[in-house]
Amino acid sequence: MDDLTPNEEKTTSLNFIESIIEKDIQNHKNEGRVQTRFPPEPNGYLHIGHAKSICLNFGLAQRFNGKCNLRFDDTNPVKEDVEYVDSMMEDVRWLGFEWYGDVHYASDYFDQLYAWAEKMIIKGSAYVDDQTSEQIASQKGTPTLAGQASPYRNRTSAENLDLFRRMKNGEFKDGEKILRAKVDMASPNMHMRDPIMYRIIHKEHHRTGNKWCIYPMYDFTHGQSDYLEGITHSVCTLEFEVHRPLYNWYLDQLIDTEYRPQQIEFARLNLSYTVMSKRKLLELVQNKQVNGWDDPRMPTVCGMRRRGYTAEAIRAFADRIGVAKRDNVIDVSLLEFCVREDLNKKADRLMTVLDPVKLVIENYPAGKIEQVSLENNPEDESRGSREMPFGRELFIERSDFMEDAPKKFFRLTVGGEVRLKGAYIIKAEKLVKDANGTITEIHCSYDAESRSGSGTEASQRKVKATIHWVEASHAVPIEVRLYDRLFNNEDPGGQNEDFKNYLNPDSLQVLNGCLAEPAIRDLKTQDRVQFQRQGYFCVDLDSKPEHIIFNRTVTLKDEWAKINAKE
């Protein structure tokens, strides 16, 4: 596992899971051993909610000198695929974690689980049921009404064993028979009403091929898998709370050791302005409302990676949101804060003009080009500086000029002065407009004595604002993709209407006429930079040298946008 940055040093206060573990260690439970696991089902892509779980499980192992396994919970061949296995391993590693030993699969334990099932049949705590799923459901009762026993509940062990073996041998079709645990049809906990242990699925499994046509259910698999791997603390989300009695019941039936894994539940992550369920994310992909699982608007790990999020930022986020049992909705602004905090220190600055308007410096010699020096990162002197061409014709951001500016507008107006970052102070003199009245050129004069860093008195002059620019003849055209929140409702999944009704129609904005300084050509795919005064961006996967494409990871905080919005 990689080192924690200073930011990720744990505080002294413990979350409730850490408190449990600390107590267990003090009591020498399991010889003081700590082993956790991250157990995804390989049926989709990992999202920021999984990232919370990954950081939690691997983080607990780090903190308590334990181990953390990676285990694929692959008990349902109908839903699972190797494609997902590979992407999940990639995502876990990208987040900065390495699992202990080999990757594990629940399917590694199919033989042992089968043997345990036979053991339960022999001792009379499991039976084969011939009924349809509808019949079984109708006997299940309701949370307020006890269930009724299956007519097959009292088959002899011998008969059950024979039938179960024939199930395994492929003598029955899907759904014809199942194996159930004999627990308590009157339990107030629905999961204890003779839960299904094995079902018949004639489907090739991504790892075991056609060896099996019966597959164990989650409940009959998870606790035993934990046990077999020596997991001490089996951390899962709250909806498995009602499964815990069954988790423990199966272990009680099957094992006799003092060692016993303990299931602990925590509240899953919810993020404002997005959805987190695999089903809903899949729907967005299938309906082409996003461009695949790694669309930078998706809360998937691969989507966030493509957008330019760093693993450090995601880990810092996971750390700050904490772990507890109450339902929560984390404000997406915390995530944005974490990525800005990280990128502010790491990302070199670059000048790009997203919505260019031409600026002509009338008293600057035509044809002259001089080089000005700019520091790469004011937060990190070791990043050095670079040269950038300056000349008579430049492009500046259209929004940095206003004809009828309110008093709080600090940028360029006719008769007003601003500094061109790293270069000279200019004063706007007159405008050139087209037939529609749109400004096509801003003509200005410059103060030749004011060059940045020249040390002259004029260079020390204070002006209200400093704006970014690019020299016209050296400008590099780029495409920039701006992303906004995917939904315009804080909790799109929690409304009465379909969550897709709350999709933000402006979540993706593709800008094609953007211009960048020449240094932009040095960047490689996925490199992250700050576009001066605008935000953090990264080179998109689709970018090519002849067609450079950037994704906006997150904007800078923007005081003027706030003031402007209030008008």
Next chain:
RNA sequence: UGACCCAUGGUGUAAUGGUAGCACUUCUGAUUUUGGUUCAGCCAGUUAAGGUUCGAAUCCUUAUGGGUCAACCA
């Protein structure tokens, strides 16, 4: 009209019977050749009612509110 879980500023999370703290957000100000960063500060909280206790966010009771559970999914 069951069982189980949960309840601290707008959001999230601490305080483990003894001064309700931290972070994000909002807002104010200082610094700034990024309206960024940094720094300083303001506003703002224990769901309610009883009880135990010298003392309760914390323990107990009840109420209220929220969540989970009736897949041959995980």
